[in-house]
Amino acid sequence: MAAPDFQVVESGGITYTCGCPCEPTASPAADGAPGHEHCCCGKVHFVGEGAATAMTAYLADRKAKRKREPDYTTGATRVPTPGGTVEVAWAFPIEA
Numbered sequence: 001m002a003a004p005d006f007q008v009v010e011s012g013g014i015t016y017t018c019g020c021p022c023e024p025t026a027s028p029a030a031d032g033a034p035g036h037e038h039c040c041c042g043k044v045h046f047v048g049e050g051a052a053t054a055m056t057a058y059l060a061d062r063k064a065k066r067k068r069e070p071d072y073t074t075g076a077t078r079v080p081t082p083g084g085t086v087e088v089a090w091a092f093p094i095e096a
């Protein structure tokens with residue numbers, strides 16, 4: 001699956017066209033740890049160095065704790081920012 005159309009927003013966070021009314025935006029924490037947003041529609045994205053690793057752990061944790069957790073299509077990319085690039089990972093539920 002091609003990467004979503006990730007874009008940098010004014011706050012420095014990363015968003016994409018989700019398809020629901022939200023504008024899901026995530027940015028790294030002050031200490032550089034990846035930040036994430038889990039949209040109301042079930043899509044997840046992580047932003048920051050180590051995003052893919054953090055997302056894998058997050059999804060595994062959810063799968064362990066929840067009965068109804070969907071399967072996801074996942075991927076990772078680097079998104080250009082004013083200061084260089086940032087690692088972005090995403091997980092979108094596979095439509096049943």
Ligand SMILES: [Zn+2]
Pocket residue numbers: 020021022039040041
């Ligand atoms: Zn939404």
Ligand SMILES: [Zn+2]
Pocket residue numbers: 018019020021022024039040041042043
């Ligand atoms: Zn959404």
